[in-house]
Amino acid sequence: MMLLSVNVGRPQPNPWKGLSATGIDKQPVAGPVAVSAPGPKGTGEVGLRGDRVYDVKNHGGVDQAVYAYAREDLDGWEAEFGRPLHNGVFGENLTSQGLDVNGARIGERWRIGPDVVLEVSCPRIPCATFQGWLEREGWIKQFTRASRPGAYLRVIEPGDIRADDPIEIVHRPDHDVTVALMFRALTLEPDLLPRLLVAEALPLETKELVRRRSA
Numbered sequence: 001m002m003l004l005s006v007n008v009g010r011p012q013p014n015p016w017k018g019l020s021a022t023g024i025d026k027q028p029v030a031g032p033v034a035v036s037a038p039g040p041k042g043t044g045e046v047g048l049r050g051d052r053v054y055d056v057k058n059h060g061g062v063d064q065a066v067y068a069y070a071r072e073d074l075d076g077w078e079a080e081f082g083r084p085l086h087n088g089v090f091g092e093n094l095t096s097q098g099l100d101v102n103g104a105r106i107g108e109r110w111r112i113g114p115d116v117v118l119e120v121s122c123p124r125i126p127c128a129t130f131q132g133w134l135e136r137e138g139w140i141k142q143f144t145r146a147s148r149p150g151a152y153l154r155v156i157e158p159g160d161i162r163a164d165d166p167i168e169i170v171h172r173p174d175h176d177v178t179v180a181l182m183f184r185a186l187t188l189e190p191d192l193l194p195r196l197l198v199a200e201a202l203p204l205e206t207k208e209l210v211r212r213r214s215a
Contacts, residue, residue, distance in 0.1 A: 001098040001167040003112055004071050006033045007088030008051045016132030021054045024133045026088035028095075032160035035116050038065050047155045048093050055129065062154055063121045063203040068094040069150035070101045076148070081136070091130065092150060099167055101151050102180040107201030109171040115159025117170065122203050123149035123183035149183045175199055182206075 009023030016022075029050075038045035041061030044052045048066065053059040069092035078085045087095035094112075104110075108120045126149075131139040143149070177199040185192035186206075193210045196202055202210075 001096065001169075003161060003163060003165045003167055004095045004097050005029075005087040005163050006048070006161055007093055007095065008033065008048055009091070011054070012133075014054065014129055014132075016128045017055060019054055019129075022129050022133070023051060023053055024091040024129055026051070026091055026093065028087050028163065030163075032162045034158070034160055035066065035118075035155055036158040037062060037155040046093070047153075051093065055127075058127070063205075064152040065155045066094060066118055066153040067092045067124060067150060068096055068101055068118075068153060070099060071095050071097045073101070073148045073150070089134075090150065091133075094161075096167060102148050102178065102183075104151055104179050105173050105175060106177045106179070106182060106196075106199040107171075107173040107175075108169060109156060110153070111168045111170045113159070113161050113165035115157065116155075116161050117157035118153040119156050119201060120151050120179060121154050121201065122152050122206060123179045123186070124152060125149070125183075125186065144187050147180050147184055149179065151179045173199065173201070177202075 005028035007026035008029050009026045011021040012025045014022035034049040035047050038047055042056050044056045044060055046060050069090050074085050104120045110118050126140045126143045175198045177196055194214055196210055
């Protein structure tokens with residue numbers, strides 16, 4: 001398991017949400033990139049130096065510090081799209097190889113390189129910016145049906161990462177709440193929501209959502 005690329009965003013206009021900009025256009029960068037825990041959601045801060053988000057209401061913060069997507073899943077979409085998809089095109093900070101990102105459990109921890117430890121926190125939920133950026137009508141529904149959302153991660157131990165760093169799973173919780181299962185519960189299969197509460201590392205806002213809907 002390895003990190004194929006580290007991707008940092010370049011601001012682009014965002015006509016799809018009526019915002020001043022979007023950082024979804026992420027490009028691989030050479031050399032080490034510093035990773036550290038950002039401030040709370042609402043500041044625009046994320047975990048990688050040189051990157052940020054502009055939809056501060058819905059993105060960024062501790063539970064969405066870093067976004068990872070598997071190259072294998074990009075390859076699958078590439079075949080469906082019929083065009084190349086470069087690392088970072090889905091807005092992911094980390095493009096991995098050999099790692100089952102969607103099968104990762106909430107609270108699972110990955111060591112990347114010698115220093116950085118990240119913790120799986122939640123799936124990515126598609127939005128109008130994602131669909132508009134890819135110029136693909138019906139993309140939100142297509143992406144949702146596929147249940148290959150990729151994973152947001154918290155920063156547990158900061159440090160530097162770079163392309164070709166090895167990835168090691170250093171902790172796997174004793175439950176069955178995967179990124180893919182959580183995504184299905186939050187989108188197409190709300191009956192699954194109560195199952196999420198066994199994952200202690202679930203984001204607080206998700207725990208509150210589950211409790212409200214289960215009341």
